[in-house]
Amino acid sequence: MACQGKQSKHVSLAVFVSWFVLLSSCKAAQGSKAEAEALLNWKNSLPADQPILNSWVAQINSTASSPCTWRGIACNDEGSVTEIYFNYTGLKGPALCPIITKRRKAAASNPLQRDKSCQPTIFKLYKLPQPIPAIQSTGNYNFQHCSRSRFLHNISKITDSNRNAWEVKQYYRESTTMSISVPKGLRDSTKGLNTFSPDPHACLIGDVISSTENPCLKLRRSKLRRFKSDSTEKQREARPKTVPWISYRDNQLTGTIPTNIGTLSKLQFLDLSINSLNGSLPLSLANLTQVYELDVSQNKITGQLDSRLFLDGTGKSKTGLISLKNFLLQMNELGGRIPEEIGNLKHLVILALDGNHFLGPIPSSLGNLTNLTTLHLADNQLSGQIPVSIGTLKLREVYLLFNRLSGSVPEEIGNISSLVTLHLAENNFTGHLPQQVCQGGKLVNFSAAFNDFTGPIPVSLKNCRTLYRVRLEHNQLTGYIDQDFGVYPNLTYIDLSYNRLRGKLSANWGESQNLTVLRVAGNMIDGEIPNEIVQLSQMGYLDFSSNQLSGEIPAEIGKLSLLLNLILKDNKLSGKVPVGIGGLSNLVSLDLSLNMLSGPIPYQIGDCLKLQSLSLSKNYLNGTIPYQIGDLVALHDVLDLSFNSLSGEIPAQLGSLRDLANLNLSHNNLNGSIPTSLGDMLGLIGINLSNNNLEGPLPEGKIFHSATLEAFSNNKDLCGEIQGLRPCNASVIKKGGGNKKRKIVIIIVASLVGALLLSFAFVGIFVFIQKKHSRDMLKDKNTSKTENPFLIWYFNGKAVYKDILEASENFDDKYCIGVGASAKVYRVEIPGAQVLAVKKLSSQAEGIGTENIKSFTNELSAMTEIRHRNIVKLLGFCFHEVHTFFIYEFMERGSLADMLSSKGVKELDWETRVRVVKGVAYALSYMHHDCVPPIIHRDISSKNVLLSSDLEAYVSDFGTARFLKPDSSNWTTIAGTYGYFAPELAYTMVVTEKCDVYSFGVLVLEILMGKHPGELITDLHSSVGTSVHLEDVLDDRLSPPTSQKIADELALMVNLAVSCSRANPQSRPTMQSVCQQLEMLQASDN
Incomplete structure (x- = not known):
């Protein structure tokens, strides 16, 4: 990075390296006046606004010219500068370039040429040009070869070079700190530090070079920042304090890692973490055969890991990171497969590759790393099974969460007696959890949530008293909660929710005194809540919802003074709401709904002043x-x-x-x-x-x-x-209490009369029925059979009704092709006519009620207003006291949900899926923006998208549809399919078109992934800056798209899906906007 006149927030690696050259030589004989002049010249090269340098002012008399009183400057007893330090001072700009000599001052007047004078890097120090820019002298001094210098003679051993040998022994900069030490004997030319030059240049390099035999240099270690892995920190603390090492940790470095870093062949420690470095890892790193720690974590490194970095050093090239113990690349943008050759790193102790985009299987060669204790592979796209060979290692930490790993977890994991942390969550694992996972008795953190594990809780967990955090939620684990768990004195967090656990809540939970979170929701736990629960004084989150708990809520629940969330909904709890609940002064959420609680609501609940959500619904509360x-x-x-x-x-x-x-x-x-x-x-x-x-x-x-x-x-x-x-x-006429009832009766009678009138009305049937036998269905006998004869006024409703009953054998279940909450769909083929889809609502005999009538009315109202090529066509309806049904076009390929889960899924190639997405988008845009008033579907899901014989998409099932009226609040009860309805409907009860937009976003991801996206939606919006990669979401049952046009459309659809599924409805696009973007891309492709 060149010197620039303007302020720069980010500093490149090359600029930071320039500090080395800035003070790489100095002439002691010039004294403090020369030093002051050099420092002022350096100050002038910086941006003007530098308050930290306000004290740097030249004085008239030479005595006052001494810089020793300036801020950031330290001197020795003789008045010579020994240290320049600006730790954490916010010094701005790229003026870390060396001060130029008089010989270059003229050229430097041109900013472009000045830029060129600031190019030296730390990796070319053994080829320093002449003259070296000096901070202590602006005179024309040539710094000649230093190979005869006593201290440089020892440094030369680092690079195996006998001449001009300059190499970093130790360099550490943390959080943009700048600290350069100057040896005490800097000015004393009689010390003979450089016997070659009669006017020696002592070296202002402090932390840059150290040598135990160099009286001119002092080693000063900076305090290391703590890395998240304890084992990493221990390794760093054990690092020898005089080994050659470089650290630029936690600065604002940009650019790529220089390829000539490979010239530092004796380097043993390299830390470039927490910067903004980009590009790929240079292959020249393979020359650093003595490096034992390489940390490039938390940057923007891209590309793949080159297998040549991991050669075993025995070939002709004798290269490879063969001494590596700690290899830290987490939180970058690396991709591709992890090379099998990584198993050649025999000394590896820590391998951290988490937070990248690695694909493919975990290399089985990791089993060769017999010294490995820490394995971090989380948050990638790894697939396949866990290699059995990992079970032979001495691992302490294993992070495999947030990948696509599948299959069963090897029981050999239980052989790792040193295991402290095991994270398996958010994968596709099946089978049983390893039963001896805590065999070594050291397990502290264990997570396997959001997988498909079945079978029992590992037997070794019951007596695993070292446990600190356990997360096993959202699996299908079985067992008895009172038998499979013990007492855990260190446990702070345990979540067993949404499994198939039975049994009772044991009183033993009260002995886990450090518990802050206890969640067992969504199981089959019965019995009473043990009173011992109130002994958990640290408890903050208690969730026992959706079980079969009975009895009363413990009266002393108010003792849990730190409780934030108390969720006991959907159980069989009885008795009164305890008065002590008012003692929960920190409570934020209280949900006791769907129980059998009785008695009054205690007024003490008003003392829970931090409550944000209170639900006591669906109980027997009175008063x-x-x-x-x-x-x-x-x-x-x-x-x-x-x-x-x-x-x-x-x-x-x-x-x-x-x-x-x-x-x-x-x-x-x-x-x-x-x-x-x-x-x-x-x-x-x-x-x-x-x-x-x-x-x-x-x-x-x-x-x-x-x-x-x-x-x-x-x-x-x-x-x-x-x-x-x-x-x-x-005015209201009141004639006693019976008037209201009479009004209701009149309304009901009027409704029934209307229903009877409708019982013979088939509105809008366009069925192309061409019957071979004669019926008196046409009023115009001269109509040609090849035309469409059955318009609304052209048929005998009774005859069609009879035909449907006969063809379906009075709606026999053998013709049923779909079942919903309140309706069944039948395939009905009338002889001599096309196949129909008849959606029959539950009859009154089967319990038809107001909800079904409302659904019928909703669907009828919507379908008589809609005409769109991607919306299934209503052909007719019948409202009858025995049979109430709709008649629709029959879609030969069934629902999209069935198609995605069938063996014929490959017929849904990428081009077809793009067409399906567009079809649904156009249908919703029509409903939202072309219908007056707009129509909200409220149940967009893959089961409600039907496919014709040519795989065209048709939106169906308008039973929950609703007109969006501008003069109405559009308040509603929640409707739709779980996993598709917008999150705001769970608490706002207000329906808008953005509810459909959310469902559409979920549907698009499902179409592209081939399965419901599940927790991916939450992950996509869980943190700022989350990126979505196309290969992350595409259905792996299909080959990747070969057409660039299709690839572009798929990429756009992923982005649209992410936008549509945002939690904030105001942040979602309209369907009209979605369609416009789809059309714009299509137009650009054409």
Whole structure:
């Protein structure tokens, strides 16, 4: 990097190296005046704004010219500069270039030429030009060959060179520090340090060169920054203190690693970590046969690991990193396979390759590394199985999480008696966990979460008292939780959620006194919550949800004063909500929903002033709502007390919850009016007060103007501006309590009459039925059979209805091709006509209810408004007291979900998948932007995308569809398919078109990956700067795309999918924007 007049934030490696040359020689005889002049010249080369150098001012008299009083300067007893230090001072600019001599001053007036004078690097010091730029003298001094110098004679041994031998013995710079020591005897030319020159140049190099026989040089070690691996730190602490080493750790170095670094053949330690270096690792590193530690971690290194770096040193070239003990390349951008030749590094102790893009299997040759203790391969794209040979090593740390590893974990892992940390999470492992994983009794950290492990909990874990963190969630592990786990005095975190564990919660958990997180959600655990749980004084997160726990919540639960989250929902807990819960002063989230709790809500809950989310819904709670809940001003997620037996009035104090997003008090026995203070709840985006006995006007407030009728339905007598409610100024005729019931009966009767009228109406049938037998279905007998005869007014509805029943044998299950929550789909082939898909809702005899009727109405309303080539066509419908169904075009290839999981998946080549994505995108864009009002599907998933015989995509199943009305809040209950619906629907209850956009993003990833993306969606958005690589997501059952056009389209679709699946709905693009980007790419390709 050349010297520049402007400020530079990032400094290249070459610039930092220039410090070496800056003070590489100095003339002691010139004295402090010459030193001051040289320092001022150096200051002038820096950007002007340098407050740290304000004290550097030239004085008139020579005595005052001494720089010894300047900041950052230290002198010896004779007044000569011995040290220049600017540690952590924020010195700016690339003026780390050497001060030029008078001989070059004229040339330096040209900035471009000055740049050229700043090119020396630390790796060419044995070829220093003449003259060497000197900080102590601006005179014309030639620094001639130093091979006869006593101290340089010893240094020459480092490079096996007898002349001009300059090489780094030790160089360490940390966090942009700059510290250069000058030996005490610097000015004393009578010491004979350089017997060749009558006017010797002592060397201002301090940390740069050290020699035990060099009186001119002193070795000063800087404190090492701690690396995350304890074993690495121990290795560094054990490093000899006078070995040749270089460290530029934690600066702002840019550029590539110079290839001539390989000339430092005696170098033993090289640390370039925590910088911004790019490019590939130079092959010349293979010449560093004595290097025992190579750390290039946390840079931007790309390319692949060249196998020639790992030669065993026995060939003709006699090269290779054969002495390497610590090889640290984590957090770069390296890719390709890990070479098998890495097994030649016989002395390797630490191998850290995590946080890159390595592909392929773990080399089995790692089993040759008998000294290896630390293996970090996490966060790559490694596949295949764990080599059995790893079980023969003496490993302490094994990090394999966040890869694509599969198969079973070798039982030989249990043979590693020294194992302290084993991380297997976020892979595709199957089979059993190694049963003797803690055989050595030293295991501290163990994770195997988010895999497909089955079978029992490892037997060795029960008595593994060294455990500190355990994560086994989201597997299919079996066993009994009270038998398979013991007492763990050091355990702080354990997550066993979403497995198939049975048994009871043991009282032994109370003895694990350091526990802060205990999660066992989503299992089949029964019995009571042991009282010993309250002894866990450090507990912060307790999650026992979705089990079969019974009995009461421990009365002394309030003793857990540090508890942040208490999640006990979806169990069979009974009794009262304990009063002691008010003692949980740090509680942030409380969820006791879906239990059998009874009695009143304790008013002490108002003491949990940090609560952000409170859900007590679906219990048997009674009494009034405590007004103290209004004190919970931190509530901003949800307050859900629905589906209980609460009575009395809504406390006006709830209006103080101004930041609350969702309020649900529905399905209770609340009476009176809605407090006007609720209009002050400006944060509300979802509200439900339905199914109570409320009356009177709705309060003023945004939510009360924008919510739908559903939010206030089935109350006593509410009025307001919501469509469907009576205006508050309208008169109401009351003739006793029976009037309301009579009104409901009239509405029901009217609905049934309408239903009967519809029972013979088939609207919009365009079925190309060409029957061979004669029926009186056409009013115009002269119509040609080759035309489309069955328009809406051209057929006999009874006849078609009878045909469908006959062809399906009264909807026999043998014709059923799909089953949903409230409907079945049948393949019906009417003789002499095309095949139909008949979607039949559950009949009244089978329990059809208001939800099914609502689904029918939604679908009918949507489908009669839609005409698009990528939306399945509605051919007709029937609403009948016995059979209610829709008639659709039959799609020969079934659903996209079935196709992706079938053996015929290869028919879905990349070009076809691109076409499918576009088809769904165009359909959604049409629904969102071309329909008035817009239509939201709410259940976009692979099972609701159908494929025709030519593999064209058709969006189907509009049973959850909803019109997006601008004058409505569009509040809704959650709908859709798990894994596809937008995350905000779990707490906002407000549907927008961005919900479909999210589902589309998930669907696109599924189409490209060939399977549901699962946790990948979370990973993609988990941290800033996460990059998505095309090869990470493409379905490996297909060969990579060979067409550049298709590859470009796939890359765009991955990016679109990531954008569409953002957690924040406002950050997602519209479907119109998605289509525009797809069309722009297509246009550019054409």
